[in-house]
Amino acid sequence: MAEKIDGRKVAEDVVAAAKTGADRLKAEKGVVPGIAVVIVGTDPASQVYVASKSKKAKECGFHSVQHELAADTSEAALLSLIGDLNADPAIHGILVQLPLPDHIDSGRVIQSIDPDKDVDGFHFINVGKLGTGETDTAFVPCTPAGSMILIERVRGRDLSGLTAVVVGRSNIVGKPMANLLLAANATVTIAHSRTPDLPGLCRTADILVAAVGRPQMVKGDWVKPGATVIDVGINRIAAPERGEGKTRLVGDVDYDAAAAVAGAVTPVPGGVGPMTIAMLMANTLVSACRRAGVEPPRF
Numbered sequence: 001m002a003e004k005i006d007g008r009k010v011a012e013d014v015v016a017a018a019k020t021g022a023d024r025l026k027a028e029k030g031v032v033p034g035i036a037v038v039i040v041g042t043d044p045a046s047q048v049y050v051a052s053k054s055k056k057a058k059e060c061g062f063h064s065v066q067h068e069l070a071a072d073t074s075e076a077a078l079l080s081l082i083g084d085l086n087a088d089p090a091i092h093g094i095l096v097q098l099p100l101p102d103h104i105d106s107g108r109v110i111q112s113i114d115p116d117k118d119v120d121g122f123h124f125i126n127v128g129k130l131g132t133g134e135t136d137t138a139f140v141p142c143t144p145a146g147s148m149i150l151i152e153r154v155r156g157r158d159l160s161g162l163t164a165v166v167v168g169r170s171n172i173v174g175k176p177m178a179n180l181l182l183a184a185n186a187t188v189t190i191a192h193s194r195t196p197d198l199p200g201l202c203r204t205a206d207i208l209v210a211a212v213g214r215p216q217m218v219k220g221d222w223v224k225p226g227a228t229v230i231d232v233g234i235n236r237i238a239a240p241e242r243g244e245g246k247t248r249l250v251g252d253v254d255y256d257a258a259a260a261v262a263g264a265v266t267p268v269p270g271g272v273g274p275m276t277i278a279m280l281m282a283n284t285l286v287s288a289c290r291r292a293g294v295e296p297p298r299f
């Protein structure tokens with residue numbers, strides 16, 4: 001039976017380190033890290049993440065503000081708010097919750113964020129730095145960064161000699177994940193909806209990352225014996241066994257089947273999700289340290 005990788009526990013360690021860093025920054029420089037989360041519309045799932053981000057920010061002793069804008073907010077109004085946050089010295093990290101409503105060009109919004117405050121790591125400058133190995137000054141997207149820490153706990157920092165397969169090629173998860181694995185010396189393949197024989201390819205992976213958005217797509221016989229399986233997927237499905245109209249969260253991996261074969265697997269919930277929020281705190285602290293001219297801690 002595979003090890004269940006406890007993302008909640010590792011996330012607690014990261015949050016504790018962010019709090020320690022924030023305490024030091026306050027004591028030495030009088031600087032309080034500040035984060036702004038912007039959400040447009042009232043998607044219930046987004047509300048959950050935004051609430052837990054604010055809760056963790058408070059736990060870390062950060063200054064935290066939330067801007068909840070109506071679903072019909074204009075692009076111009078959103079860009080103007082981002083302009084204000086870019087100029088606000090109390091704010092070190094800006095996160096605009098995605099997806100945005102269809103009438104707003106999310107690319108334009110993301111590129112309007114000051115790259116030095118882009119704690120999501122979605123701005124071209126940060127994407128380019130990650131792609132060229134400038135990871136000392138880049139912001140790395142939170143979900144892949146958190147996934148790498150979980151992989152490190154199982155496999156160590158150097159993945160030389162290991163094969164990795166990333167299923168999914170989105171800009172927010174799949175592509176940055178592949179870049180991080182490559183930077184750690186894994187031999188990386190990126191799979192997507194046009195990849196032939198996905199089960200066979202996945203079976204070659206010492207490290208298998210699923211970031212697809214399809215509930216329990218990865219089956220037990222897709223998993224190489226002993227593999228490290230990172231399940232990024234967050235899918236809400238019907239759970240009639242819990243009562244009429246009830247739902248539950250599952251990942252992109254069939255957990256029980258994968259755990260019978262793998263060496264280690266992340267659960268959903270309690271795996272990558274809590275790490276994403278923890279890395280947002282880490283990135284915000286790093287941003288505040290850089291601005292204050294203090295060497296940031298390594299996470």
Ligand SMILES: NC(=O)C1=CN([C@@H]2O[C@H](COP(=O)(O)OP(=O)(O)OC[C@H]3O[C@@H](n4cnc5c(N)ncnc54)[C@H](OP(=O)(O)O)[C@@H]3O)[C@@H](O)[C@H]2O)C=CC1
Nearest residue numbers: 143168169170173192193211212213232233234272273276
């Ligand atoms: N834990 C966390 O903190 C986070 C979790 N998520 C979750 O991760 C999942 C992925 O998110 P995201 O990257 O934004 O999703 P996207 O929808 O942007 O990307 C999904 C990717 O999966 C590929 N794909 C879709 N169907 C198949 C298939 N049948 N076989 C192979 N590949 C397929 C797509 O391929 P193609 O490009 O060819 O269309 C695409 O590259 C979702 O469940 C999301 O909720 C996301 C962000 C954070």
Ligand SMILES: Nc1nc(=O)c2c([nH]1)NC[C@@H]1CN(c3ccc(C(=O)N[C@@H](CCC(=O)O)C(=O)O)cc3)C=[N+]21
Nearest residue numbers: 048049096097098099120234269270271273274276277
């Ligand atoms: N600009 C932007 N940045 C993001 O990082 C971003 C985003 N937009 N849009 C949505 C996705 C999704 N995402 C999650 C974060 C935490 C959990 C999380 O904590 N999940 C808990 C469960 C939470 C629950 O019970 O609903 C867990 O997996 O244990 C999940 C998903 C960040 N995203």
